[in-house]
Amino acid sequence: MSIAKETGELLSKLGVSGSALSGGDLVVRSPVTGEEIARVGQVSGADVGKAIDAAHAAFLKWRLVPAPRRGELVRLLGEELRAHKEELGRLVSIEVGKIPSEGLGEVQEMIDICDFAVGLSRQLYGLTIATERSGHRMMETWHPLGVVGVISAFNFPVAVWSWNAALALVCGDSVVWKPSEKTPLTALACEAIFARAVKRFGDDAPEGLLKVLIGGADAGEALVDHAKVPLVSATGSTRMGRAVGPRLAGRFARAILELGGNNAGIVCPSADLDMALRAIAFGAMGTAGQRCTTLRRLFVHESVYDQIVPRLKKAYESVSVGNPLEGKALVGPLIDKSAFDNMQKALEAAKAAGGSVTGGARVETDHAGAYYVRPAIVEMPSQTGPVLEETFAPILYVMKYADFDDALAQHNAVGAGLSSSIFTRDLQEAERFLSAEGSDCGIANVNIGTSGAEIGGAFGGEKETGGGRESGSDAWKAYMRRATNTINYSKALPLAQGVSFDID
Template sequence: MTRQSLSEITRTTMSACGSGVALDHDGGMEIVSPVDGSVVARLATDDADTTGAAIDRASAAFRAWRMVPAPRRGELVRLFGEELRKSKEDLGRMVSIEAGKSPSEGQGEVQEMIDICDFAVGLSRQLYGLTIATERPGHRMMETWHPLGVVGIITAFNFPCAPWCWNSALALVCGDPVVWKPSEKTPLTALACQAVLDRAIARFGDEAPEGLSQVLVGGPEVGTALVESEKVALISATGSTRMGRIVGPKVAERFGKCILELGGNNAGIVCPSADLDMALRAIAFGAMGTAGQRCTTMRRLFVHEDIYDQIVPALKKAYGSVTIGNPLETDALVGPLIDGAAFEGMTAALDEARSLGGTVHGGGREDVGAEAAYYVRPALVEMPSHEGPVLRETFAPILYVMKYSDFDRVLEDHNAVGGGLSSSVFTTDLREMETFLSARGSDCGIANVNIGTSGAEIGGAFGGEKETGGGRESGSDAWRAYMRRSTNTINYSRELPLAQGVVFDI
């Protein structure tokens, strides 16, 4: 595929989504596709001033949107879901171009957007509060949920559209405008998503105020302006733990609210009673899919010593035979790394693993006919102990494998890392299964049995990323983060509050 042809595909796809943004801005931000390393667009960027203006527009929109009845707000999200269905293939293609995902993965991400829209439409009629028992006779106490305010959304390159929609679908039905700062590596997908939402807004009519949803293109200075603005009630950020350690304190300093979905040094445990065929398939997909660039990628694997010699040879065979290639031209399972920095990080982690006695299978760069792109053979690393790079998340297809003999001890090693988002155990032993799911078991927001670490559905809200106490932005009761709670007490009796020692003349 030539540079021009990929650029033309980008233009055609953006146009099909309804985006009229200029893709050839002189001196603008260069958007490089990991598919072949070519520049597919140059975009004008925002700065602190334009970010402030966008936040002001969102603040004005909030004053109007919060007064629209919630079921009516749900109608906008219903229309958005319809428009997403029409543009599923085009948006999926943009994900492939900018993030290097396979077409099925790209469209799968758009399907998650459609799913959360369906969820949010029903939610728009279920923003329930409680009636609370009160100790005072002749009184009633209840809680009411109100719109919170402007929601700032920051997303990472590896999921360039779904996390925005997880946030925005809920925020919109809850009565909140959204301002989105996508990764500077994947802004085209964000602009395409906004164009699709704009089509829904046009169908919805004048009740949707200007500034209800906006996209900001730029680097860290744009994110900083969004995070530090006191007019932004909630910051929902998806990315690395390093990013979270910057964002969290800045928002806390101004007493804002945060949702942080950060890194995942996720692990699986394969027990002696496991269905090995089931486990192998789940491990291979969870560790190698999206070239290891998921927050839910399986990165550590603990295998019982009795079955280690069955599991590891089978995994080595899978790692040696997995297909690697251009996601727009082949049906390969593994596409490219996002850029050269990711390849350098992977190489450094493998070198460190070797220095600690690890045996590395795979991990080298693959030639797929695109010299400026970074395609790699996924790496399976047999480690003698749980140390060094095993304790850190490397955003690349590396799976560290270690033996274990005692289930209680392996649970300690499983939990002995930061950034644990998801986890799995493969077993048919009821005691092991229930222990893994218990309070002393996995400390991750997702704890799965006989299924891999990836593949979360929008109905479940992760339960919280363990280092931050944050969590996923969709499903369950995640909607409460986008609203503020008010407790109301109503006195319908003839009794007046006691005011001892006070004389009233009425």
């Protein structure tokens, strides 16, 4: 069966009409083979405004639905995702090029955040606050915020939407989603799955609760600039974040920015090298280096450098690269030619800066339009040149260190850093890495790699922007507004000392 035909059948099972897959001006290609699998229509500027207006009207009704009842809709969404996990996971693999276990794993993240949000719908707690006035009570109350805009990237085409949408829905918000132009089909599938949940939920769910905008940067800009969108959660490059952040700030809107991750790890003298080797290889090569949590920089103590780096090279040379839909390949394709070109430019720059490159060449297949590469290890004399920039491809820069303080300083000496890790059995090193003087990233791990974040923790906190958090912990507060309430239950209104007036 051709990949285009399989895509059509999957989308039909998921509830997407075949008419939505042809005749449009946006060509969708699978990175697995490079072939065209659909042509979908794109929204106009006027369409964006109408979608936001509809979502705002839905919010005005949805905010009045009790939070536990709102949680019921998210519970049903989780059930629908469970029922269609195989089809949606397969579609993720086709549209992004992930190996099957990663495609299914992404859908599992969606299910997990639904479970989390259902419980959260009964835990939107406010504080009771001690007041200095007698006969008074003071408390905080959390209220729904409004329309939540979600802009997602290609590398996690469905999970990122669910992290935001599940929380937004239980918090009483509506959602307008602008997915990546590279992954519109998975977004249409999620829209159809959500519609199934709404149908089961009943009339308490107003029309317009979720709107999907298929389009380019202009659609994203219209979403960011709209006055009826008080919060935009955007995932992507730091370049994108620098464009989105000021526009939101200009109208005093909120931003959750989960941006680039030039993530690093430190291998200390006491590290369990077998454990470190597995975590490093998985973190650096998984999803062909196209995760926001991909390990990209590695600082190895000089005493263990010659014990671990040759073994890493061997793993890189032996890892299977190929079609993720067939066989047992562990590394699938890059998303497109642009990603491949950027990888080659970075490797050339690394060589020019004195780096020694192992791997990185294109792996030839029967599909001229698909870009498979062998992951690259680059041994660098120092952290310079391309090491300071994130390249969204499987490149791991490796550097020696002698002093822990210096390694920590080098670890933190880049602008973009989302996740981090240290491999050590030294308690002092581990605790320093987690302390205020340690890793400055939103995620800091000990004896585990940089990838594999769980929904229970608030995800994000990209250090260059301080850009907010999504998913677990108390991230829900970003999707609501706080009110402080004071209630006077005394018989009089206290006045300032010496102040009085006649009210008769």
